[in-house]
Amino acid sequence: MNDGEVLTVVLVDDHQLFSRGLELLLNTDPDSGVRVLARTEDAGRALELVRHHRPRVAIIDLVMPPPGGLAAVQAVKRHYPDVHVLALSGNDEVASAVEALRMGADGFLLKSSEPDELVPPLIALASGLSVVPVPVLSALLETWTRSGQRTVSDLTSEDVDLLRLIAAGLESTEIAERLHVSERTAKQRVSVLLRRIGVSNRLQAAALAGRCGLLDPVEP
């Protein structure tokens, strides 16, 4: 595992017992091939720590007092996209894991993982791979399937425009007017499009359009 090069890490975690234990474990095992350069308990100092030490990997706990782990993940990835970020949490909510990955985290693990089980994922992460628990993967796969992302990415720009008109709630006559075609043609085009994206009615088409980010953002 250890090909001579030491994998450098910083830890951002307010839970001292955990992060000290991890540091001790990684730094005292010569075979781990991993060295913890620094730790902080303050999410607000994550960026500073990374700037100063330039580690290969930053391990960031998501559940920390403000500004919080998510903000730390986001800040580190925005300024140092090459630093691999492993988000940790003692909280098993898939939604918060997905949120961290969306903020740029390269991987997510539960804190209940055995400390020495962290080493292979760290090495995998540093080589440009992502590591996540199975339920997180399942959720992402399901979302992918449900989103019809592939279907939508295959659509022509005319089809995307038509989908937006449907999602805006326009009737066939209005769509016909906008497209300068007969009402019959408009109806035909709509039904072809619905079939193509695999939905059975206009409401499902609208939901899919919203789901895939084809519509204007929701106003706060």
Add this chain to the structure above:
Amino acid sequence: MRPGEGRSGLQTVTVVVIGDGPEAGRLEVGLDGASGGVVRVVGRADDGRAGVELVRRHRPDVAVVDLVARVSSSGAVGVVQELRQASPSTRLLALAGQADADLAVATLNAGGLGFLVRPAVAGDLVAPVLTVASGHAVLPRDLLSVLVGSAVPRDPELLSGLTPQNADLWRMVADGLETTQIAERLYVSERTAKRMVAFLLRRLGVANRIQAAALAGQVGLLDDVGTVS
């Protein structure tokens, strides 16, 4: 070192390599060599059928499956499914020539735990093998971005303000159910169902059902996720 343990007292991880030709041979030798004894290759098969047999016999911790043509003549998904059946406890790590999202999703949906682009050096497989052995999923970073990109940010404010009943009603509307169908599902009169929908639309600040459907997609109402463990 006790039997069954490699360096650092880690449990030895047993591996079957399924792959065609010299590449797989290099993999076999390389994995053993690079891991310092933590990974032990217990067998190698040239094609999918022999691989399934081998996995059934050895019940390895991990099967590394190169999705080359000869191995996956029944299709990548077919091989993964057969391996899963042959030894449900074996974790499957699939290798492919490129990070094809559709192939990766199909492989992972079929029960694979890892999907990687075939590395140039077998030693680079050690960490992924150990990672899947501990029950975690591994995939290329870019692929994760693609999957995560399809996840919609939830709108917690809008969603938390809703009762579960209202959320269910909203889902029915977004699914295109007619008033009569909603009434049936909720065991209420059609008139009541109509009134409930009207109330929901007002509450959401939208003019009609189709806008409610679009909004449902936008705020992530249709993406229910649970817990990790």
